[in-house]
Amino acid sequence: MPEAVSRPTLEAVATRAGVSRATVSRVVNGGYGVRESLAERVRRAVAELGYVPNQAARSLVTKRHDAVAVVIAEPEARVFTDPFFALQLRGISKELTAHDNQLVLLLTEGRDDHTRVARYLAGGHVDGALVFSLHLDDPLPGLIHDAGVPTVFGGRPGWRDRTGTPVYVDTDNRGGARTAVRHLAGLGRTRIAHITGALDQTSAVDRLDGYRDVMAETADGGGDPSLVVESDFTPAGGERAMRELLDRRPDVDAVFAANDLTALGALRVLRERGLRVPEDVAVVGFDDMLPLAEQSDPPLTTVRQDIERMGRLMARLLLRGASASQGTSVPLGDAATGGDSAAPDDAAGPGGAEAAARTPGPGVILPTTLIRRASA
Secondary structure, three states: OOOOOOOOOHHHHHHHHOOOHHHHHHHHOOOOOOOHHHHHHHHHHHHHHOOOOOHHHHHHHHOOOOEEEEEEOOOHHHHOOOHHHHHHHHHHHHHHHHOOOEEEEEEOOOHHHHHHHHHHHHOOOOOEEEEEOOOOOOOHHHHHHHHOOOEEEEOOOOOOEOOEOOOEEEEOHHHHHHHHHHHHHHOOOOOEEEEOOOOOOHHHHHHHHHHHHHHOOOOOOOOOHHHEEOOOOOHHHHHHHHHHHHHHOOOOOEEEEOOHHHHHHHHHHHHHOOOOOOOOOEEEEEEOOOOHHHHOOOOOEEEEOOHHHHHHHHHHHHHHHHHHHHOOOOOOHHHOOOOOOOOOOOEOOOOOOOOOOEOOOOEEEEOOEEEOOOOO
C-alpha cells in the first residue's frame, strides 16, 4: 500500500511565515485584525507549502461549512431530462463557485426521501438550502423549517410557514402568460386554448390565471372552459393534452402552452393531424429554453424567463443571509434591479417585459419577455 503523503499543517505555515498559529488561522479563515504585511507573509507561506485548510477544523472556527444543499422535489428521471433544471443548477453553481461554496444535490423520489433529506439538513452538514419545483402538498417546507436551515425557494410558495412568508425567487408567470395570450389575440386568433402545467405548482396556476385574465377581456367575458386542458410540463403530457384538445375542439386556432416542452409535444400532434403552424394553429410556449425553442419545427414563439439568473439570485440571497449572520457581506447585486441580464435584441410584443424585477417583501420577481419566432 502506498504511504499517505503528509499534508502541511497550520503550525508549518506559521513557522514559515514567522507568525503565530492564531495569526495563520485568522488569515486562512477570512478573519479580521491582521496587519496586511503579516497577512501577505501568511499567504505567501500557504502558497509555498501548498497548505490546504482542513474543512472540519475550519468549520469549528468559522461556524460555516461552505456548502449549500440544492433540493429538487422531483424524481431523477425528470431532473436529468428537463433542461429547466440544468439551467437553474448552472446558475446556482456559478454563484456558489464564485464564493468558494460547494453544491450538494439532493433529489426526492418519494416520501421516504423527504425524511432522508430533512435528516441530512438537520445534521449540520450545510449552511443553507435552495429548494425548487415544490408541489402544493409537499411536506418538505415543514421538514426543512424544523431542521432550522436557512432556505431560499425557487418559485412563489403556495404556503406560509410558521415564521411568515418564505424567501423566494420567481418569474412573473402571470404577466408573461398575459403577454403570450395578448400576442395570439393580436394575430386575430379567437379560439385560443391553454395547455396547463401541473396545477399543484404555483407557476402553472399563475400562468393559467394570466391566460384567464386576457380571456376575460373577450366578448364572452371569460373564455370557454373546453379550451383549457391540464398537463404536466412534459412533452408527452403536451401530446396527450393536444390530442384531447383537438378531439374536443377541432376548431381551435391558437394554443398557449405552459412551457416549451409542452409546446414541443403539441407541435408533434399538430403535424400528425395535418394542421399547419402557424397558418391553422398558432403556438406559443413559455421558458425560451435554448436550443430547443430555436430548433423546433417551426421555431417556437415563447415567453422568455431567465432561468439561469433565477438560480444565481437564489444562491446570492442565501449566501447574503449566511454572510450577514457572520458579520461579512455578499452583495445582492441585481436581485432588486434586474441589472445583469439585458433584454435580447429580438424581444418584442405587447408589453414586452411586462413587469420589471421587483421585490414583494421577501420575494424577488423577475420580468419576462416575448420572443417572436415562426410558430405565432
